[in-house]
Amino acid sequence: MSFDSISDRGLVILGCGRMGGAILQGLLQGGLPAKSVWVITPHPSDWLQASGVHLSTDLPDNPAVVLLAVKPQMMADALSQLSTMRTGDTLFVTVAAGITMEGYARMLGDQTRLVRAMPNTPSAIGRGVTAIVGNPKATAQDLDIAQELMSGVGQVVRLENEEQINAVIGVSGSGPAYVFHLIEVMAAAGEAEGLAPDLALQLAKATVGGAGALAEQSDETPSKLRENVTSPGGTTAAALNVLMDPDTGMAPLMRRAVAANIARNRELGK
Numbered sequence: 641m642s643f644d645s646i647s648d649r650g651l652v653i654l655g656c657g658r659m660g661g662a663i664l665q666g667l668l669q670g671g672l673p674a675k676s677v678w679v680i681t682p683h684p685s686d687w688l689q690a691s692g693v694h695l696s697t698d699l700p701d702n703p704a705v706v707l708l709a710v711k712p713q714m715m716a717d718a719l720s721q722l723s724t725m726r727t728g729d730t731l732f733v734t735v736a737a738g739i740t741m742e743g744y745a746r747m748l749g750d751q752t753r754l755v756r757a758m759p760n761t762p763s764a765i766g767r768g769v770t771a772i773v774g775n776p777k778a779t780a781q782d783l784d785i786a787q788e789l790m791s792g793v794g795q796v797v798r799l800e801n802e803e804q805i806n807a808v809i810g811v812s813g814s815g816p817a818y819v820f821h822l823i824e825v826m827a828a829a830g831e832a833e834g835l836a837p838d839l840a841l842q843l844a845k846a847t848v849g850g851a852g853a854l855a856e857q858s859d860e861t862p863s864k865l866r867e868n869v870t871s872p873g874g875t876t877a878a879a880l881n882v883l884m885d886p887d888t889g890m891a892p893l894m895r896r897a898v899a900a901n902i903a904r905n906r907e908l909g910k
Contacts, residue, residue: 643672645785646704652725653707654718656681656688659735660709662764664693666792678703680721701725705785708734715739719747731778733757733786737809738908741775741802753777755786758808759793761816768794771808773801810901818897823848 651672653660656679668674674692678699681688689695701724710718715736732754734744744754755778759770770790774783787796799805823844830840855862870876883890 643667643670643676643788645781647673647676649702649704650676650678650700651705651707652678652680652699652703652722653709654680654722655708655710655714656684657709658761658764659759660707661685661688662766662768662793663707663709663735663759663789664688664691666766667789670792680718699725703730705731705733705789707789708732708736710736712736712738716747729753731755731782731785733789735759737813738905744775751777753779753782755782756802756805757786757790758805758813759790760812760814763793766793769812770794770796771799771805771812772796773799773805775802806902806905807898809905810898814901818894819848819852 651667653664656664660679660681664677664679667677668691675694677693678697679688679693679695680699681695684695699722703725706722706725708715708718730753732744732748732752734754735757737758741754741756744752748754752775754775755772756774757770757772759768762768763770770793772783772786772790774786783798787798790796799808823841826844826847827837827841830843831837835843851865855865858865860868866880870880886892
């Protein structure tokens with residue numbers, strides 16, 4: 641990665657918990673100089689203190705980018721520390737869920753260049769996927785910079801409008817929890833059929849992880865991959881008859897789950 645656009649003026653990270661820390665690690669590993677980074681966090685980890693970034697020091701007046709990685713309920717208080725940056729040409733990139741661009745406009749002013757980024761938890765191991773979208777003041781270069789920042793923790797996709805973030809949260813943002821639950825119920829089903837708990841869990845984890853990797857790397861569609869392991873009238877087909885039932889199977893269940901997720905996200909955003 642090339643960080644010429646931010647190395648000189650600097651990057652400020654507000655909050656450095658699991659997600660902020662993962663992003664920072666990806667940036668440093670990608671070649672961003674530690675001396676170009678300022679981090680504001682009340683409880684820096686041992687790793688962060690040894691990373692070489694600026695901690696508990698005066699901030700640059702006009703950094704290239706401010707990365708907002710604090711919890712939504714703490715955002716207003718946290719942004720009060722950055723009052724001098726609101727009137728400059730700093731790009732704000734936020735990974736906080738639940739706060740809309742309208743909300744940021746109230747806190748930062750409607751002239752601020754802002755990109756919302758929605759990563760998911762596999763970002764912590766560099767296998768995440770992040771959706772980004774800019775406000776009306778954000779330029780094409782701003783989106784390029786945001787994509788560069790977030791590519792250190794996985795894939796990045798661009799959205800057409802902010803409203804699509806709700807669907808992103810419902811599918812990829814919360815999606816890891818759905819997959820973790822799938823592992824839980826697969827292991828429980830194996831245990832119910834006589835497998836030892838540890839063995840059932842090992843099989844479920846490896847199966848979901850391996851199938852996901854195959855789906856991501858294969859040129860074939862998930863439907864074709866499913867057909868490849870399903871013999872007509874065989875054991876897999878018998879199980880799929882249950883899972884693909886149009887009324888009680890996984891498809892209608894997942895549609896209800898994602899719809900419930902989106903409805904709750906809209907409630908929280910009001």
